[in-house]
Amino acid sequence: MSSKTSEEIFQHLQNIVDFGKNVMKEFLGENYVHCGEVVQLPLDFVKQLCLKIQCERPESRCDKDLDTLSGYALCLPNLARLQTYRFAEHRPILCVEIKPKCGFIPFSSDVTHEMKHKVCRYCMHQHLKVATGKWKQISKYCPLDLYSGNKQRMYFALKSLLQEAQNNLKIFKNGELIYGCKDARSPVADWSELAHHLKPFFFPSNGLASGPHCTRAVIRELVRVITRVLLSGSDKGRAGALRSGPGLRGPPVCEASPFSRSLRCQGKNTPERSGLPKGCLLYKTLQVQMLDLLDIEGLYPLYRRVERYLEEFPEQRKTLQIDGPYDEAFYQRLLDLSTEDDGTVAFALTKVQQYRVAMTAKDCSIMIALSPCLQDASSDQRPIVPSSRSRFAFSVSVLDLDLKPYESIPHQYKLDGKIVNYYLKTVHAKDATVMSTRFKESEDCTLVLHKV
Numbered sequence: 001m002s003s004k005t006s007e008e009i010f011q012h013l014q015n016i017v018d019f020g021k022n023v024m025k026e027f028l029g030e031n032y033v034h035c036g037e038v039v040q041l042p043l044d045f046v047k048q049l050c051l052k053i054q055c056e057r058p059e060s061r062c063d064k065d066l067d068t069l070s071g072y073a074l075c076l077p078n079l080a081r082l083q084t085y086r087f088a089e090h091r092p093i094l095c096v097e098i099k100p101k102c103g104f105i106p107f108s109s110d111v112t113h114e115m116k117h118k119v120c121r122y123c124m125h126q127h128l129k130v131a132t133g134k135w136k137q138i139s140k141y142c143p144l145d146l147y148s149g150n151k152q153r154m155y156f157a158l159k160s161l162l163q164e165a166q167n168n169l170k171i172f173k174n175g176e177l178i179y180g181c182k183d184a185r186s187p188v189a190d191w192s193e194l195a196h197h198l199k200p201f202f203f204p205s206n207g208l209a210s211g212p213h214c215t216r217a218v219i220r221e222l223v224r225v226i227t228r229v230l231l232s233g234s235d236k237g238r239a240g241a242l243r244s245g246p247g248l249r250g251p252p253v254c255e256a257s258p259f260s261r262s263l264r265c266q267g268k269n270t271p272e273r274s275g276l277p278k279g280c281l282l283y284k285t286l287q288v289q290m291l292d293l294l295d296i297e298g299l300y301p302l303y304r305r306v307e308r309y310l311e312e313f314p315e316q317r318k319t320l321q322i323d324g325p326y327d328e329a330f331y332q333r334l335l336d337l338s339t340e341d342d343g344t345v346a347f348a349l350t351k352v353q354q355y356r357v358a359m360t361a362k363d364c365s366i367m368i369a370l371s372p373c374l375q376d377a378s379s380d381q382r383p384i385v386p387s388s389r390s391r392f393a394f395s396v397s398v399l400d401l402d403l404k405p406y407e408s409i410p411h412q413y414k415l416d417g418k419i420v421n422y423y424l425k426t427v428h429a430k431d432a433t434v435m436s437t438r439f440k441e442s443e444d445c446t447l448v449l450h451k452v
C-alpha cells in the first residue's frame with residue numbers, strides 16, 4: 001500500500017465499494033451486503049487510532065502495515081450489531097461469525113486428480129494446515145454439511161465448528177469476542193464458559209442449574225437458532241441473478257466428512273442433499289462460489305492466455321477492467337456461464353473474472369447478529385427467530401467482500417497442487433492401508449460365514 005499514491009488508494013477503496021454495490025449486492029441480495037463508503041479522515045486522527053488499536057490486533061496480522069498516510073479509509077457499519085434497525089440498540093447482542101469456505105466439490109472435467117471429485121478442498125486443506133502448524137488438529141467441520149440444507153448435517157457441521165473453531169467461527173457478546181480465535185495462538189474455546197455467557201440469552205427466566213447438562217442445553221439451543229437463521233430468507237427483493245445459474249452440481253457429500261463416513265460405516269446410504277431454500281444467504285453464496293466453473297486447473301491456462309495478451313499489450317489492462325472499475329458492464333459479463341472455449345482472450349477474461357468473484361465468495365464470512373426480544377413484541381416487523389425459551393430479532397450480513405486480486409491466481413494454482421498432493425501422499429495412503437486391512441478382515445469374516 002505504501003508505494004501507492006493517495007489517489008490510487010482512494011480508487012482502490014472506491015473499487016471495493018463499487019464491487020459490493022454492483023456485483024455482490026446483485027448476487028447476494030440487498031439485505032445481506034453492506035458496502036460502506038470511502039471517507040476522508042484527518043491524518044492526526046488516523047495516527048492516533050492506529051496507535052490505540054495496535055495492541056488489539058492479532059499478532060499474525062501485525063506484519064500488515066495500516067495506511068496512515070493517504071487519509072482515506074473504508075467506513076463500514078458494525079456488522080456485529082443488528083442491521084435491521086436504524087438506531088444503535090442498547091439491548092444485549094450476540095454475534096456469530098462463520099467463515100464457511102467452499103461448499104461444493106468441483107464438477108469440472110479439467111480436474112486431473114480423481115480425489116478432488118470425492119473430497120472437498122476444505123477437508124483436504126485441513127491436513128496441510130495441521131502439518132504446517134497453522135492449526136493444532138483436524139476439524140470435523142465439512143462445508144458440504146453446512147451447505148447441505150439437511151438439518152442433521154448442518155447441526156453436525158455447526159457443532160464441529162464449535163469444537164474446533166480455527167478461523168471459521170467466532171462469537172461476540174456486545175461486540176466483545178467470547179469464543180473463537182483472536183489469534184491462532186490464543187484461542188478462546190471453553191464450552192462451559194461459553195454456556196455461561198449464553199445462558200441469559202437462551203434461558204432468560206429459567207433457573208437452569210449450571211454444569212454439563214446446562215452447557216449441553218445452551219449449546220443445543222445456539223446451534224438450533226443458527227441453523228434456523230441460516231435457512232431463513234424470504235428473498236422478497238430482486239430475484240437472485242444466478243437463479244438459473246450453475247445449479248447444484250458435483251457430489252452432494254464429501255467422502256472425508258466424519259458425518260457421511262459414519263453413515264457409510266453403519267451401512268446407511270449417504271444422505272440426500274435436502275437443498276437450501278433459494279432465498280437464504282448460504283444458497284446464494286454457493287451459487288456465486290460455483291462461478292468457478294472450470295476449477296483452477298481449467299482456469300490456469302486461461303489466465304496464462306490473458307497474461308500473454310497483457311505482456312504484448314500492457315496498455316489494455318485498463319480496458320480489460322482487471323483492476324476495476326467494477327461497474328454494471330463488469331457485472332453483466334459475469335453472467336455468461338458458457339464453458340465453450342472459442343480460443344479468444346474475451347472468453348479467457350470472463351472465466352478469470354468469474355473465478356476471482358467465486359474465490360471471494362469462498363473466503364467471505366457470514367455475520368449473524370441476535371438480540372433477545374420481548375415475547376409480546378408482535379408489532380415488530382423485523383425477522384424473528386424463536387428458540388425454546390426465548391426469541392431473537394436477527395440480521396444476517398456478509399463480510400470481507402473485496403474482490404480477490406488477479407495476481408493471486410498463480411498462487412492459487414500452486415496451492416491447489418500442494419493441497420491435493422499432500423493429501424494423496426499422506427492421508428489417502430494411510431486410508432488405503434486401513435481399507436486393505438479392513439478388506440482382509442472382511443474376507444476372513446466372509447470365509448467364516450461360508451463355513452457356517
Ligand SMILES: O=P(O)(O)O[C@@H]1[C@@H](OP(=O)(O)O)[C@H](OP(=O)(O)O)[C@H](O)[C@H](OP(=O)(O)O)[C@H]1OP(=O)(O)O
Nearest residue numbers: 099101125129134167359360362363404408412415
Ligand atoms: O486459500 P485459502 O483457502 O487458504 O484461504 C485463505 C484464508 O485461509 P483459510 O483457508 O481461511 O485458513 C486466509 O485466512 P487467514 O488470513 O489465514 O485467516 C485469507 O482469508 C486468505 O485471503 P487473502 O489472501 O488474505 O485475501 C485466503 O486466501 P484466498 O485463497 O481466499 O486468496
Ligand SMILES: Nc1ncnc2c1ncn2[C@@H]1O[C@H](COP(=O)(O)OP(=O)(O)OP(=O)(O)O)[C@@H](O)[C@H]1O
Nearest residue numbers: 061064076077078079080081097170365367399400
Ligand atoms: N464491519 C465489521 N463489523 C464487525 N466486525 C468486523 C467488521 N469488519 C471486520 N470485522 C471483524 O474483524 C475481523 C477481520 O476482518 P477482515 O478480515 O475484514 O480484516 P482485514 O483487514 O481484511 O484482515 P486481513 O487482510 O488480514 O484478512 C473479522 O473476522 C471480523 O471479526
